Amino acid sequence: MKPLHFSHLDREQSGDVGFIIKNLVFLGVFSLLGWLNTEYFLWPSMLELKKILLEENRKKSVLEYAQRHFETALTNYRNQKETSESLLKIFNDEESRRILEKILKKCFDAYKIKPLLSQNPLQKTQFFIMARASELEKTYLFFTLINKYLPSAQSQLPLKISKDSDGLLVQFSVSIDLQ
Structure with missing residues (x-):
């Protein structure tokens, strides 16, 4: 049985060693450019984004803590104000x-x-x-x-x-x- 060829280019390039070397060099250059892009551009921006995300999470947790305890603090303040008001009236x-x-x-x-x-x-x-x-x-x-x-x-x-x-x-x- 004969091998199937889809185009005349496949037939011509199927045994061409130069074509294989050219593709391997292109793969190496493409991998190197991808690694350089990741290492020097994408990775630092991801680390910066991680720092920003951690800071946002810290601020969010502080805000949630403050909101949870605000009502308690406000109630305590009002009670303290009412009890202290009688002491302040003596002036x-x-x-x-x-x-x-x-x-x-x-x-x-x-x-x-x-x-x-x-x-x-x-x-x-x-x-x-x-x-x-x-x-x-x-x-x-x-x-x-x-x-x-x-x-x-x-x-x-x-x-x-x-x-x-x-x-x-x-x-x-x-x-x-x-x-």
Whole structure:
């Protein structure tokens, strides 16, 4: 049986050694150009793309973490704001006076508050207090509560305690910093 030839070129080139060598040289040059292209152009751009992709993934994970914890942080912030707001109100003159009156009402049987003139009323408020107590422990309780609920308040000397038939008469001054 005769070999099949599809064109006259196949018949002519089928036994041509020069054609085979030419194709092998072309294959070597083509492989070399492909390797050089991959090594010097494609591979560095792939490494750069990998760095960019890693950076994008890192940013994405940071963003996801921030989004997951944002609501928790916001809720904690709002709770902290609400609890701290009452502590910050003591720097307000009216709120400080209201707290002072509550403490006086709790500790003394009767009291009078007289505002004193201060050098700078926006920074400091001063009061002269005359109070009547049945026992000395109530006076100690007053100073304990004033330190706890009005940390910006300071008692001023002289502290005068006198005893009469109705109990103890306590006279002192309190200054409250409003800064």
